[in-house]
Structure formats: C-alpha cells, structure tokens
Amino acid sequence: MGSRASSLLREEEIEEIKKETGFSHSQITRLYSRFTSLDKGENGTLGREDFQRIPELAINPLGDRIINAFFPEGEDQVNFRGFMRTLAHFRPIEDNEKNKDPTASEPLNSRINKLLFAFQLYDLDRDDKISRDELLQVLRMMVLRMMVGVNISDEQLGSIADRTIQEADQNGDNSISFNEFIKVLEKVDVEQKMSIRFLH
C-alpha cells in the first residue's frame, strides 16, 4: 500500500511538504497512505465525514473540535497538504531545530504554534478570546464521558470555568486571550505534551 501511495504522490510535492512540515520522506508516504485510506470518496480530499468514520475519534470528547481544526475556515474539504500541515503541529521538536536561525519562519511545530492550535480548539468564534462559555463547552465535553455514574453538575463546571478564567485573566475582560493563554501555560512542557512520535 505504501508503495502505491508514494507512487501517487509526486516527488516534488513530497519535497514541498517536507520543507513546510518537517516530516521525513517515509513519514510523508506513510501518512499519505493513511490519507488515501481515509479518503473514501477517492477525490484527494477529506471531508468531515471521512474523519468521523474513525471509530476511536467518535468517542473522543474533543473529537469534533479536532476534526474542525483540520479544516480551514469556511471550507469542508482538506487536501493532503492541509492534512499534513495540521498534523505537523504535533511533530516533536528535534534537537537540530531548537537553535535554527531566527530569520526562518516559525516552524509549524514550534511552541507558539502548538499553543495556538490548542487555543483555537477552544475559540469557536475565532475572536481570539476564550470566553467563559467557550471554556465551559470544552469542559462539558471532557467531563461527560469521564466516569460512569459520576456527574459533575453544570454549576460546578461553571465555577471551575470561572476559576480557570480568573487564573488566566489579566486584563479583567473575563475571557482568556491568546497572550494570557500562553502566560498561564508558561510552565507546562508544551513541546512535550503536544507531541507524538510519528511512525516512519
């Protein structure tokens, strides 16, 4: 399958993706074969329903949000380039990337981009702020499946959300801006916590 997939992928395209995302050649071909196997319509793009067909994703509380993150605003199809661009956020930062020349554009898997990705999962209305409601929605998603027979009431969630916003909020607008988001996660090892090891 891998060989078939790679044959469909033009070499220069691989090079471009490699440059943009930092994935290795073998990773790109592997992910391409994954891409094509997800692509039931075989039109070179994935729609939301293609993602939703992944059974594990259906039970992921944030599944829908993450699927959404693959689609640029206003579109409902994503091609392989876009697919890879999103996945690239989760590529671990390698040693040789740490001290790259600052003139180059920020790589997709930099700390700031990882955080931006996480931030946008909350920020549904894309106003660059996480409001109390937006936070509450995410909390509710994560809590619902948490434990069988154990429910945290909405009020409790609300107070958790309140408190979270209090922690982060610096300018008193009762919402979390991206800068505040960065600040509050300052001590978290985001580089590590938002990385997975992509198979070769």
Place this chain on the structure above:
Amino acid sequence: MPALWRSTFVLVMVLLAISRPSLASQPTGNGTEHTITTLPIVIWKWEGIKFPYLVALWILVSWLCKLVFQLNPGLTRVIPESGLLICIGWVLGGIIYGADKVQTFRLQPFTFFFYLLPQIVLDAGYSMPNKLFFGNLGAILVYAVIGTCWNAATLGLALWGCWLGGAMGNIDTGLLQLLLFGSLIAAVDPVAVIAVFEEVHVNEVLYILVFGESLLNDGVTVVLFNVFDAFVSLGGGQIDAVEIIKGIISFFVVAVGGSLVGVVFALLISLLTRCTKNIQIIEPGFIFVLGYLSYLTAEMLSLSAILSCTFCGVCCQKYINANMDERSVSTVRYTMKVFANGSETIIFVFLGISAIDPSLWVWNTAFILLTLLFIFVFRFIGVFLLTWILNQYRLVPLDFIDQLVMGYGGLRGAVAYGLVLLLDENKFKEKTLMVSTTLIVVYFTVMLQGITMKPLVTWLKVKRAAVTERTLAEKIQNRTFDHMLVAIEDISGQIGDNYMRDKWNNFEERWLYWLLMTPIARKSCDPIFNIFHNLNIKDATSYVNEGERRGSLAFVRNESKADVDFNKKFGDDLSEMRPYIMTENMGPDHVPVSSILRDSVPSVCLDMHEQDLKMRESEDFDAHHLLQQHLYKGRKQHRHKYSRKQLEVNEDEHEVQEIFQRTMRSRLESFKSAKMGVAPPKISKHLKKDQPQKMPNGKSTDNSKSHTYGDEDFEFSEGDSASGCEAAGGSFPMRAYRGAGIVNPAFMAEMDTMDPMPPMQQIPSWLAEAEVDSSTVVPSQRAQLRLPWTPSNLRRLAPLRLSTHSNDSFVLADSPATQEGISELPPPPPPKDGQDQGTHK
C-alpha cells in the same frame, strides 16, 4: 560543628551505657535466681529486657545520628546524608570494638530483608508518581532487567577473565561464583539512590528512570542471585542447556509472579479500604499490614518480594488515597515516611558499624580495584547502549547529560551487602573477600559518587525539576492535550502510547473505579475537580489566616457551629453544595444560604416537630442557647479526651469547613454586590413568615410532610428572609448567624439518632422564628457580637484576606458579566422532590 561534637559525645555516652550493662549484667542475672531473703524493693532486670531494649536503643542512636547531621546543614550540603551516616557508623563501630574487642553488632541479612527493607520498598512504591512511572515503564524495565543482567554478566565475565589471566593472585573461585558475585552487586540500590537523588532535584524523567530502575532492579538482582546460587550449588558439571533454560524461565516466573502477587494485594487493600469507614483509626494499619504481607507472601512463594511490595504500593495508592479519609491518608503517608526513613537511617549506620571488624576483611587489591573499575565502566557502557536503543523509540530522547548522570548515579547499597552475607561459606571459599569487596564498593559509590553527584549535576547543567504550581488551567489544558494526542494518533492511524493510555483509562474508569472505589471517592477522583477543590482549600486557609491576623474571625466559629453536622456529611455533599451556593441568586444575604446548607444535610433538620416546639419556647431558651453556644465553643476547643477508637478533631478548624465558609462568603459577597438594589423577587410573600405552619395552598405543615410541600415552604422562607433583610438593613447578618447558631448545639444529639426527614420543612418555621426573635429578644447582645461583620466590613476585608486568585473573584463578581451568567438561572427553585432539593437547584 560544636553541635556535632556535642552530639557525638552524647552518642558515645549512650553507647557506653549500652555496653556497660552487658558486662555488668552477669552477676545481677545470677543474683535473681538465688532465693531471696528479703523483699527487694527494686531489682535490676537487664537480662529479661535486654533484646528489645538494645533494639530500641539502636534505633534511637541511629536516629540521633540523623538529628545530629540535620543540625549541621552546612555538612549535609556537601556530603550526602547517607555518607555521613556511614561515617558515624564507623565511629560507633570503632567504639564498640574498642570496648568489646569483638564486633557485637552487625547487620544480619534476616533483619535487613524482613524488618528493614520492606517499609522502604513499600514507601517507594506508595509515593511513586504513578503517571510518570507507567509512562516510562518501558524504559525503566529495559534498564532494570536488561541493564542489570548486563551489569551482572559483564562484571562476572570480566572478573573471570582477569582471574584466568592471573591478575588476582591465588584465590579459589570460578566462573559461576564470579557471575554470582556480579549479580549480587549489579543492582543499583534504591536506598542509596533515593537518598542522593532526593537532595539533587533533577528533572522528573531522569528521576523516575533512576528511581524506578533502582527499585525494580533490586527485585531482578535478587532473582538473578537465586538463579546463580542454585547454579553454583548444582556445580559446574551438571549445568546443561536445560538447566540454563530453566534458569531463564525461573527468572521471569519469579519476577512476573512477584509483581502479580503485589497487584493482587493492591486489589485487596483497595477493596478493603472501601469498607473501613467505621474503623478509621486502624484504617492506616491495614495498608501496612497488607503491604508487609505482600512482601512475605511473595517471599513464601519464593517469588520476588521486592517487586511484589513495590507493585503493591504503586497500584494501590490511587484507590486507597481516594477511599480513605483524608486524615488516614496523611497518617499513612507520614507513618510510611517515618518507617522508611527510619530504617534507611539504621541501614546506613549499620553499614558503617559492620565494617569495623577485622574478621571481615580480606584484602586483595587487584580483585577490589578491578571490581570497582568494572562496575563503573560497565554501568556507563550499559546505560549508553540501552539509551541509544531506547532513544530510537522515545518521544523525548534522553540527552547525553542525562545519560551521564544516570550512569554516574549507579550507587550500590545495602541490598548487595545483605545478599553477599547470605552466601554460604562452604561453597564460597572467598566469601570474606566478596563481603569486603562489596563493602568497599558500597562505600566508594555512596561516599565518592554521592558527594560528587551534586556538583556534577550543577556543573553539567542537568535540567532540574521545574517547580510548578498546578493551576486549574494547567490541569484542564493537560487533559485536553491528552485527548488531542489520542485523536491525532487515531487520525494518523497508528497505535502509540497515547492510544494505549486512553484505552487503559477507559478501562479503569469503567471497571476499576467501580470495583475499587467507594461511590463517594469516585466522585472526587476527577482530577480537574480535585485541583479545583485543593485550590479552594488553599484560598480558604489563607483567608482564615488573613482574618486571624486581623483578629476578627469570630464569625467563622459562630457560623461553623451551624455547620458541624454539615461537616460530617461533607464528603457526600460538598459537590452539591458548591453549585448550590453559587447559583443562589435569591438572597443577597446570609439567611437563605444557611437555610440551604441545612437543606443539603438532611441530618440537620430531622424532626420539625420537636424543633418547632423548642424553637417556639421563649427567650429563656434563647438565652440558654446563646449561652450554650458560646460556652460550648470554648469547651470544645480545649477538650482533650482520650479514646483509642476515635480521634477527636476540633471541627472548628477543619479545613473542609473553611473552604465551605470561604466559598459561601465570597459567593454571597458577589451576589450581594451584584444584586444590591434589585428587589428581592418574593417580597410579596413576606407576610407569610409569621405563620410557618400555614402553607400557601392552605394546608398545614403540622401533619403533612409531603416533599413538595416542604419545597414550597422553603421558597417562602427564602423570600421571607430576603425581604426581612431588606427591612432590617444593616443588621441582617446577625439574624443569619443567630439563626444558624440556634439549630446546632441544641439539636445535634437528636439528629444522629433520628431518621432523616425531608429537610425543607424545617426551615421556614425556625427561620421565621429567628426573625421574630431578632426583633424582640436579645438583639442587642447579638448585635454587639456581630457588629464587625456588617456587609460593608466584609467587603472591605475581602481583597485582603484572599489570595490573588480569589481577589479576582471579587472583582469579577462585581462585573456585569458574572451577573449575567448567574441570572440566566431561574430565580426560584422549581419544586422538586424534597430529598433532591439539595442537589438540584
């Protein structure tokens, strides 16, 4: 330094005191056997008491040594404590030897393995950072199993090579014996490693790798030791391929079997703590006994006892911490530390003492030096090799510096010494040489590597542990990160760590929580909620501290009287309460809240009849009550009752209450400020307050106790109190408090014995009563007492007594956004089942 000498002198005196009687006891002992001529008033009974007395004295002496060093912080900064303890062991050993001319006291393997080691292992397992441990389990296992085998094999083979080459002169040994020696000295010792690494705060991954490895490879080394011991007993001639394969199988069976025994015991402990609620006082004891039994059982089945005990601790911690009472948990935690730290101290002191014994020492320069060299070199090679392999699969590769520290952290310790003493002298002609070599290795690694570890870590700029204060935002974000990673793994179609972890979490939530946790504990085991809870407690504490500094915390005590019973039910009701208070938008004052409190605790308002009657009694009851309330408080604080079954806890100071008070107060504040000027929704019902028995629908409360009924009643009470407050103006807090105060002391006794009743019904009557009272009886006295806590006062205090976070909450509370959020909720509580009232609103 002078302190050190002084304390050393004390130790010497203690020691002399020990050895003196042992000489002097002989005649006295004989004397008691003679028929007595007259009644002795006191007799000297040394012989009978000798053994336990010596044990206790030795423990005392060892701990005093530790105390001595802790008095000299400058010293422990340079030399690790373990090294110092060994040094003082030498001194003590020298003194004993000087006095007795023979080394009377030695570390016996049996004592070590059965009385000193288990608690250390159990503690290490119990306080293991679980997520980190299982997250790195693969790497830890590789280091512990393969690394240890590597160390053992290479050391044995290298020594054998040198022996064949004639480097060691004429010693009577062989390949198998050297391999055996290699296996016993291969393991990195948890005691030594923890002692050193706890002082140097390296980053958590490095720490868990070294720590986990040292813990598990002890188990591995014991297994290896047993296998090779059996091989040596068989003799070289009888070992064929079958025996070797059996050896390998036995290795895995013993290691895996031991771990399984530990897991089984962990399940047992968890199940047991589900139902120890009524015997809280020995609850912690179960953990220790079962933990120890897991060790002994594995030993009995000739499985790996250390692994069993480790896994028992690792697996049960989560569930028992959730199941047990908070106090029991801290008891377990502290007792565990006392035992572990205590026996660790004893072990090191005795490692020193044992050395001062000429019969122990056989010097063979080549053997000892070569052993040291090989241990050092092969440890590094092993670490580098294994890390190189592991790094191919690790998300975050271990960098070179981490590897250096890991290699350098290969301290050997008491386990090796205990094992080497177990060697059979008939089979091992060179046992004494091996013992002395082991001691040298232990001293060398603990002292030299221990001392240089800290400078090395600083010099290499090893990534230190980040001191993070866990905030809610971090916790939530970590949760989302987890979900994100799983999703991305799913999308990219690979089965990775996150996938496995997710599967396990699901399984745990579905089955293990159900099986091993009490329903109450299940609720509180949500990590986000926990953090929230902890943060609130912290705020409450700082709030109380701040209040105390200003000398005006009377309100807490007064009000906490009202919540004593609530406190009891705290476990169940905490979660319902908090939202309750928050959503309470009816009353901008205290009255509704205190009534709500009572609602959520059915035990508070048990029999409305009785209470009503009493409430209806005149001022003299009131005065009595007032008096009682105040006297009671004082008495309670100074009450020291001895009971073996129960630990008296001053409920006033229970943090649980503090958090509750604080949350309630801050919420109230916010509502007050938000709602000031807004007319209380039910002011029209004010009139009904005087007739609590009469319900709006015309029924009488006296007989009918239907739930809905109570609810409606309740609503009115809220309206009443709210409106009452409006009317009363600044004085309303008094009423609130006094109302709260009335219920408890008077009825606490009855509450426990009575059946829980729908709690609602009670409130209106007595609230109304309270109001009536406040206008007629003893207002002045109360007013004086409560005066400092008028609302304006509260407000003024608010920012000061809270941490920065909470500070925000006040600001926020005033902002319109919060108000909006809150006012979305329907103002009056919909009539519901009386029992449910507390939970839904």
